[in-house]
Amino acid sequence: METYPKTHLKLAILATAALLVGISALPESDHAEIERVPVSLSIEPEEIVALTPAPAEAVAVAEPLPQTSDHQLREITIKRGDSLSAIFKRAGLSAVELQRVMELGNSVAVLKKIIPGKSLVFELDSDNKLVSLTYEDNPLRHLVVNRQPDGYKAYWQEAEAETIVSFTSANITEDQPSLYQAGKAAGLSDTMIMNLAQIFQWDISFALDLRQGDAFTVLYEDIYVDGEKVKEGKILGAQFTNMGKSYQAVRYVDSTGRDSYYTPEGASLRKAFLRDPVHFSHVSSRFNMKRMHPIHNRVMPHRGIDYAANKGTPVFASGDGKVTIVRQNEASGRYVVIQHGEQYTTKYLHLSAFARGLRTGKSVKQGQVIGYVGDTGWATAPHLHYEFLVNGVHRNPRTVALPKAQPISASEMARFRATTQTTLARLKDVSGQTRYALAEGE
Ligand SMILES: [Zn+2]
Numbered sequence: 001m002e003t004y005p006k007t008h009l010k011l012a013i014l015a016t017a018a019l020l021v022g023i024s025a026l027p028e029s030d031h032a033e034i035e036r037v038p039v040s041l042s043i044e045p046e047e048i049v050a051l052t053p054a055p056a057e058a059v060a061v062a063e064p065l066p067q068t069s070d071h072q073l074r075e076i077t078i079k080r081g082d083s084l085s086a087i088f089k090r091a092g093l094s095a096v097e098l099q100r101v102m103e104l105g106n107s108v109a110v111l112k113k114i115i116p117g118k119s120l121v122f123e124l125d126s127d128n129k130l131v132s133l134t135y136e137d138n139p140l141r142h143l144v145v146n147r148q149p150d151g152y153k154a155y156w157q158e159a160e161a162e163t164i165v166s167f168t169s170a171n172i173t174e175d176q177p178s179l180y181q182a183g184k185a186a187g188l189s190d191t192m193i194m195n196l197a198q199i200f201q202w203d204i205s206f207a208l209d210l211r212q213g214d215a216f217t218v219l220y221e222d223i224y225v226d227g228e229k230v231k232e233g234k235i236l237g238a239q240f241t242n243m244g245k246s247y248q249a250v251r252y253v254d255s256t257g258r259d260s261y262y263t264p265e266g267a268s269l270r271k272a273f274l275r276d277p278v279h280f281s282h283v284s285s286r287f288n289m290k291r292m293h294p295i296h297n298r299v300m301p302h303r304g305i306d307y308a309a310n311k312g313t314p315v316f317a318s319g320d321g322k323v324t325i326v327r328q329n330e331a332s333g334r335y336v337v338i339q340h341g342e343q344y345t346t347k348y349l350h351l352s353a354f355a356r357g358l359r360t361g362k363s364v365k366q367g368q369v370i371g372y373v374g375d376t377g378w379a380t381a382p383h384l385h386y387e388f389l390v391n392g393v394h395r396n397p398r399t400v401a402l403p404k405a406q407p408i409s410a411s412e413m414a415r416f417r418a419t420t421q422t423t424l425a426r427l428k429d430v431s432g433q434t435r436y437a438l439a440e441g442e
Pocket residue numbers: 292293302304305306384385386
């Protein structure tokens with residue numbers, strides 16, 4: 001794990017966060033008034049890799065494309081720092097035409113967020129006036145603005161996407177001791193690896209507990225347009241064997257449209273406590289833990305779990321609860337104590353800093369950042385010392401019996417069984433096998 005490519009994982013986390021933020025920031029009305037027309041799109045590979053802007057000189061001039069009747073097509077590639085008015089000008093169109101298009105409001109809102117490297121295709125009539133404009137928002141859909149007798153109109157053209165179910169398996173070995181390395185060897189993207197870890201984050205400590213002999217299988221969707229993979233879909237099911245124990249997960253979308261992962265029996269995988277209060281990608285497992293607390297062995301028994309991580313690594317509340325202590329002392333350094341219901345208490349020691357606004361009496365949610373890894377107090381290197389107590393007694397969070405997760409409601413059970421049957425059967429079939437795409441309808 002010493003050669004752990006943290007940057008990639010961080011990027012994946014950031015990308016996921018950005019995606020989530022992006023989605024929530026999109027007003028609902030954006031696409032509400034737009035007709036959706038299915039159409040087959042031919043996507044060139046370079047259009048899919050849209051993040052690399054073309055060199056400026058190559059795009060400065062609008063290149064005439066093959067003509068249809070007396071109309072002319074002009075494709076303009078968007079440059080870094082480009083504006084719509086500059087693009088319209090390069091296409092030989094007036095500011096008035098741009099204004100007419102933008103007057104369509106929400107339905108063309110995507111044009112305000114055009115991405116360098118992508119292109120706009122303009123269709124001009126014999127008087128060089130705008131007939132239509134097409135923008136590839138993503139490989140799955142194009143925005144089209146069309147001139148009609150009563151003015152311009154916008155709609156989406158959707159690509160005919162094909163969903164292919166694939167699977168992959170991998171083992172934790174000496175050569176690939178981390179989830180990241182095993183996942184990469186199995187051909188999973190950073191995002192897929194993160195999603196896989198998220199599914200089992202209540203059951204498995206990916207930071208500390210991976211061992212040789214551990215193995216996993218993931219059944220997931222890939223989205224294709226015209227034979228090109230354009231997007232990763234969801235994980236449909238997964239199996240993870242950790243230290244001799246097998247965990248299975250199946251995705252289920254309930255009748256209200258909420259998706260979550262469940263055991264084959266229909267119990268939610270979500271639990272009251274996360275296994276690791278720091279993200280596994282930040283933890284170096286080969287660190288010699290005995291060096292963390294030189295004084296512990298003599299002064300106090302070591303009753304916690306140590307996570308070696310860089311100073312500043314975010315520390316999460318492992319469960320919903322109420323902050324009872326935010327304080328600093330000689331031994332523990334800066335530390336936080338959280339009470340979870342009547343029975344459970346968690347402690348987080350040696351922090352370099354507390355999360356902003358964290359105070360005694362405040363409620364915190366599972367996964368919420370409460371502070372940052374440090375080496376305050378009796379610590380020789382930055383690490384998180386984490387303690388888990390049941391009724392005031394130190395316990396191992398891995399072995400202690402925890403409250404059972406909320407199962408599928410009785411009224412949903414028949415539907416759950418019916419819709420997850422295929423995935424679970426497939427998962428059983430392919431478990432441990434080499435990767436290949438499942439034929440359709442299999
Ligand atoms: Zn410790």
